[in-house]
């Protein structure tokens with residue numbers, strides 16, 4: 001939806017003031033490709049290069065893009081086109097998580113254009129699982145190799161920067177995405193005898209590498225956590241109660257690779273669903289996902305998101321991610337207030353210091369600049385000119 005011209009002008013002035021007072025920072029700026037968007041389209045043009053951070057800042061202040069994106073890849077000639085002429089040097093490994101890919105129950109209520117705290121918590125949980133269940137234990141990356149960025153709207157970009165991944169081609173990157181997504185992993189690949197109802201059910205041990213070990217450890221953890229955790233894996237309440245009562249025995253069995261004591265109905269379907277739940281789902285755009293194709297551009301850290309006015313902010317560590325609240329910690333424009341008119345019924349929202357209830361079309365109110373800008377850029381309000 002196009003912003004009305006008064007709203008666009010105010011938003012642009014605010015963005016300009018941010019880029020004037022902010023020093024943008026990114027490593028190897030002269031080897032990256034940049035792309036820019038306006039308030040309607042995230043990337044209007046790309047294949048832009050800058051000789052240093054100063055030149056990039058000058059551009060941001062004078063052109064005031066609504067989105068600034070840059071390549072996780074480094075090139076000898078980042079401005080060259082087509083892509084093959086850029087002289088690819090290597091690329092960070094990047095994962096892109098977005099709450100709209102998660103099929104959350106709250107989204108049925110508020111639609112995909114709105115983002116609520118449940119959406120934000122769910123995608124943060126996915127981000128933590130990606131790092132703690134896959135990147136560190138299965139791929140052996142260290143915490144120091146991993147950088148996390150809030151996207152500025154409703155997701156996270158996880159970057160792995162290490163010598164081992166820098167030169168990896170698309171196929172190797174695709175294999176990692178498939179592994180994390182559980183593609184090609186089925187109940188049968190974890191429990192080869194699952195269709196044979198008379199044989200003892202042999203399965204993975206918690207010490208096993210890969211998906212098998214992950215499922216064994218996940219099951220033991222659910223058994224130790226309680227009946228609720230077993231039900232959320234897909235067991236009936238009766239099954240969960242029985243399993244939990246016998247947990248010492250069941251856990252001992254799993255530890256030795258004997259899964260016979262795990263008694264559940266429809267076990268093939270059950271385990272397929274567990275695998276699906278333990279996988280991490282990434283955004284897939286038409287031209288493949290961000291991880292496997294190295295030519296995608298991603299929002300540059302510490303730039304503004306043109307659909308929210310929030311910052312695409314760097315989160316310094318995995319520990320900080322647990323406490324990170326995007327609607328508090330990625331806010332810019334804390335000074336001043338603006339009048340807006342609501343143009344679409346909203347949901348309750350908590351942003352910065354503001355707790356706003358549902359607002360109906362036609363309501364006018366004065367809000368802190370960050371909250372006004374958020375609603376305007378989300379297309380739920382328009383700025384009213386000060387009289």
Ligand SMILES: [Zn+2]
Nearest residue numbers: 106116118119
């Ligand atoms: Zn939601």
